[in-house]
Structures are given as structure tokens and as C-alpha cells.
Amino acid sequence: NAGVTQTPKFQVLKTGQSMTLQCAQDMNHNSMYWYRQDPGMGLRLIYYSASEGTTDKGEVPNGYNVSRLNKREFSLRLESAAPSQTSVYFCASSEVRGRTNEQYFGPGTRLTVT
Amino acid sequence: SQQGEEDPQALSIQEGENATMNCSYKTSINNLQWYRQNSGRGLVHLILIRSNEREKHSGRLRVTLDTSKKSSSLLITASRAADTASYFCATATLGGYQKVTFGIGTKLQVIP
Numbered sequence: 078n079a080g081v082t083q084t085p086k087f088q089v090l091k092t093g094q095s096m097t098l099q100c101a102q103d104m105n106h107n108s109m110y111w112y113r114q115d116p117g118m119g120l121r122l123i124y125y126s127a128s129e130g131t132t133d134k135g136e137v138p139n140g141y142n143v144s145r146l147n148k149r150e151f152s153l154r155l156e157s158a159a160p161s162q163t164s165v166y167f168c169a170s171s172e173v174r175g176r177t178n179e180q181y182f183g184p185g186t187r188l189t190v191t
Numbered sequence: 192s193q194q195g196e197e198d199p200q201a202l203s204i205q206e207g208e209n210a211t212m213n214c215s216y217k218t219s220i221n222n223l224q225w226y227r228q229n230s231g232r233g234l235v236h237l238i239l240i241r242s243n244e245r246e247k248h249s250g251r252l253r254v255t256l257d258t259s260k261k262s263s264s265l266l267i268t269a270s271r272a273a274d275t276a277s278y279f280c281a282t283a284t285l286g287g288y289q290k291v292t293f294g295i296g297t298k299l300q301v302i303p
Contacts, residue, residue: 081233108289119279119295120234127289135290167233176241178283179224180291182233 078103081183083168089189090158098153098186100168108171109151110135110180111143113164120167126151127173158190195223195280195294203300210267212297214280215260221283223256224291225265228277237265237278272303 081102090096102109107128112120112135122135126145140162142154151170155162165187169180198213214223222241226234240247240256240263247254253266267274277298281291 110290112293117295120293122290122292125290169234173289176222177239178222178289178291179236179239180226180234180281181236184233185231 080104081168081170081181083166083183083186085186086184087187089191090155091191092159094158095154095156096158096188097155098166098168098188099150100152100183101150102168102170102181103149104170104172104181105148106170106172106181107148108173108178109145110169110171111141111151111153112167112169113137113162114167114185115164123153123166155188158188160190162188163190164188195282195292197278197280197294197297199297200295201298201300203302204270206270206272206301206303208270210270210274210299210301212265212278212299214263214265214294216263216280216282216294217261218284220258223254223263224281224283225252225254225263226279226281226293228279228296230276234279267299270299270301272301275299275301 084099110125111123124143129148168183171180195216224239225237228234251268277296279296281293
């Protein structure tokens with residue numbers, strides 16, 4: 078099993094360009110998440126999808142859109158990139174079962190916006 | 192806003208010593224989790240402790256939870272150079288398990 082995969086691993090954008098970060102999981106998890114990680118800020122939730130067909134905003138959704146394409150795939154789109162979106166982006170998935178909800182993370186995408 | 196805050200933010204110890212990291216949080220929780228992140232990698236789940244548990248062990252890891260003080264500690268015994276990483280606590284707050292909120296992490300360096 079590959080777990081959670083993300084593409085691309087690295088990306089450089091100019092201000093105003095758009096791009097989509099792709100995420101897929103093969104663990105049959107219902108829930109998927111997008112986080113950004115900035116120095117000294119920990120991980121902040123951008124959007125999440127509790128199940129196929131639903132998406133909800135997290136702590137920092139402005140400037141982003143998401144699509145839960147099917148149970149396996151959850152994409153994050155930057156419509157008009159800004160330097161403030163320079164960050165490392167992580168996708169995660171989890172299966173909320175009983176009182177457990179541990180998350181499984183992808184390797185991350187390092188995005189630089191110039 | 193961050194729910195959890197780890198303390199210290201950085202810790203440097205010799206191989207074989209024990210490492211203790213603390214996490215404080217603000218609101219009532221369903222569970223608290225600890226994750227490890229090696230440099231340049233994604234986070235890896237280490238251990239989960241439920242709100243009605245006080246202590247949990249997994250190999251060289253020991254986690255305690257004090258809900259009255261809204262705090263948790265992670266102890267790594269007999270540390271190894273391979274334990275060098277950042278460690279994050281994450282909390283699932285009352286009202287749902289769909290989301291967890293991460294702290295800013297403790298950077299642990301284990302010197303061989």
C-alpha cells in the first residue's frame with residue numbers, strides 16, 4: 078500500500094498563477110484533509126472532507142478551493158497564487174472510528190510563490 | 192488559532208537520556224495525539240490517549256494526560272539518534288472527531 082500520495086513534490090509559481098495539488102489515499106478512509114505548515118506556526122487546517130461529496134472550511138481557507146473527486150482523491154486548488162501562500166502543504170486521511178481518529182500524512186508539497 | 196502548545200520548543204539531549212515534552216491545550220477534548228515529523232517528511236502518528244485515560248505506553252513512549260490541568264506529556268526513554276525529529280501534539284475537541292488541531296511542535300535533537 079502506498080498510503081497517502083501527493084503530487085507534485087515541489088512547485089514554484091509566479092504571483093497570480095494557478096495550480097492544483099493532488100492527493101490520493103489507498104486506505105479506504107472516509108475523511109481527508111489539507112494542511113499548510115509554516116515555520117513557527119505548526120500545521121493549520123485549510124479544508125477537510127468528512128466523506129465523499131462533502132467539504133468544509135478549516136482555519137485558513139481563504140485563497141484556496143478543494144474538490145473531493147471520489148473517495149480516494151482530494152485536490153487543493155490555488156486560483157491566483159500569492160507570496161503568502163508559500164508553504165509546505167500536507168494532505169492527510171483518517172478513518173473516524175469509535176473514539177479514534179489518527180491521521181495518516183502524505184510526504185508534502187513544497188510551494189514557493191515569487 | 193492553536194489549540195495546543197508544546198514546551199519546550201527545542202530540546203537537545205545526549206543519546207541514552209530521556210526526553211520529556213509537554214503540551215498544554217485550551218478547551219475540553221475527546222482525545223490527544225502525538226505525532227513525529229522527521230525533517231522534510233510528513234507527520235507520523237505515534238500514540239493516542241483518550242480523555243478518560245491518564246497514562247498510555249507504546250514501546251519507549253509514555254504519554255500522560257491531566258484533563259484538570261489541560262496538559263499532556265510525552266516521555267521518550269533511552270533516546271536514540273533516530274529519535275531526532277519534531278514532535279507535535281494534536282487534540283480532537285468535544286463536538287467531533289473529524290478535525291484535530293495541532294500545536295507548534297517541539298524540536299528534539301538527540302546527540303550521538
